[in-house]
Amino acid sequence: MFKVKVLNHDVISKILDMKQVINAVEQVYTLKAKGKADLFPMVFHEFERGVADMDIKSGCIKEAGFFGLKLVSWFGENAKKNMSPIIGTSIVFDTETGKPLGLLNAEYITGMRTGAAGAIGAKYLARKDSENLLIVGTGHQSAFQIAATLIVMDNIKKVRIYEPMGPEKAISFVESIGQVLENEFLSKYKEDKQAYNEIAEKFNVIFEPVHDIKAAVGESDIIITATPSRKPMIDKEWVKPGTHFSCVGSDMEGKQEIDENIFAKAKVYVDDIAQAINVGETEIPIKKGIISKEDIIGEIGYLMIGKINGRTSNDDITIYDTTGIALQDLMTAKLALGIAEKKNLGVEVDL
């Protein structure tokens, strides 16, 4: 039998803070680029098209002593049952013996590591003087994207929010986002005065709902898309030189958030080339022949370790296509297990 640590949603959402998760995701991108982390093939199954599906993402980070998996189910009709449609569960195993170490509710981990990923795209690819951030989508992910991006960027002054389903949701999102950032993200730093003050100042920006998406795109330095869209919402004609895109929503064949023609004139970076081509925002432009696989500049980890170039001019349009890789989940799970161990949280079971 083995001792396995169980970390549930309440524990994990209390102990993880965004700065640490950003560090963990940066670390894992560089480990992957150095060949020190392996991604295994993804398993995807549609129970019923548009109704329910699941995927299993798995991988190994030997340096962290972990391998493991995350199973994410999406059951669209859960909302009627007062349940979240997306449910994530992770197990991590020891790379020395293969024994299970932890079972984790992966919902909050997924939120945090996805927020971190979009923000890391902006940190390494957007112009340092970027002042205007546009968030497309008002779902569960949007607050994570905003918190993480405000933390990594130093000059954001305005965050615009666009909701493709209509402006009402954007308006109510803007009304509550200040409180959400304070309660869900800033509050984690209560015991670290310096971090608290620094982040409080970064969160102190103007939030504005978008009514005219064309105008908003033209005024934005960084655009983060986080929707389940299957058709482009942003036209290439609207985009000004120097814009950075972090495309977060596409993680399944057929999903698309921005005009595929933007890829023709952009510098394209991804988290994992194979996954981006199969299920990411990069899928459609490649399938339509607008770019080829060779036009992708590379994985962001290679940029972080200096093996490939990033932005070379203030006029470059850059795209970071992040589909989300198992290694992010594993590294964030390791972080959570480490903190839980120190704070003596979670439940230990015999398996």
Next chain:
Amino acid sequence: MFKVKVLNHDVISKILDMKQVINAVEQVYTLKAKGKADLFPMVFHEFERGVADMDIKSGCIKEAGFFGLKLVSWFGENAKKNMSPIIGTSIVFDTETGKPLGLLNAEYITGMRTGAAGAIGAKYLARKDSENLLIVGTGHQSAFQIAATLIVMDNIKKVRIYEPMGPEKAISFVESIGQVLENEFLSKYKEDKQAYNEIAEKFNVIFEPVHDIKAAVGESDIIITATPSRKPMIDKEWVKPGTHFSCVGSDMEGKQEIDENIFAKAKVYVDDIAQAINVGETEIPIKKGIISKEDIIGEIGYLMIGKINGRTSNDDITIYDTTGIALQDLMTAKLALGIAEKKNLGVEVDL
């Protein structure tokens, strides 16, 4: 948060009995043949060749209300650390909502469902009057194969044991197998006098270590191979007409237990065609061109529902190649969770 039931090794090995597991595996084979159970692609990763690997097998049995996965790690050097080299962990999820239902230690489940699989091959393909069973291998699986096969067959009189590493292990295996069958398998029926007596009588056979494998093969009606072998141990010239093989050991590219030429004159059945061709005993004969994919008569579930023929003559040589499919694990996990629920065993955690 979700209530998740945790069943550890001690609980599972107390509550599962072989007759129930055989029923569960038969049920799942027929559901698969009826298109009511889906097998997802297997993920396999070698950490270091011949030292450590892992695989993730997953699938869905909608009728049972379950989907899920089993991750099996093999870490060869665990023995030095006084740990089992093979460690299995399963999670099962609800097909209505996608939420996790149970976390199970899969070691005993794997032993039981693999024993059941080999025996089901014999039940549906061997001659009913088979008296002589030959077990190749004295590892962890052998007792499971013997228990299950004695339960499903009615006329076995002698069980021969061959160990390719040398006869000493076969001799000591024979000395202890009677006690193992009684303690580990028969004891489960203490409260069901009829089943107890019936199985006690079936277990009352002669056990004999094999010194001359050629002679033993020639005297056997049923041969079950359960080794990690990578080269054939049984020559086609030794095999008498009417023999049935259940090949259990091959579950990875390159593994092989019996002479590939036996396939040329045999009727071949498998648990899953894709998996058998990729990693089963069927891999080598197909790669060498001795048979083609079309020569496989079919999956055993199709035989069970009458869609394909089985043995048509007492002289047929039959082969059942079982690589082990996730659906067996899922169905056995469901069985274990059901019994645990009734008996109020296991631990419930919030996830």
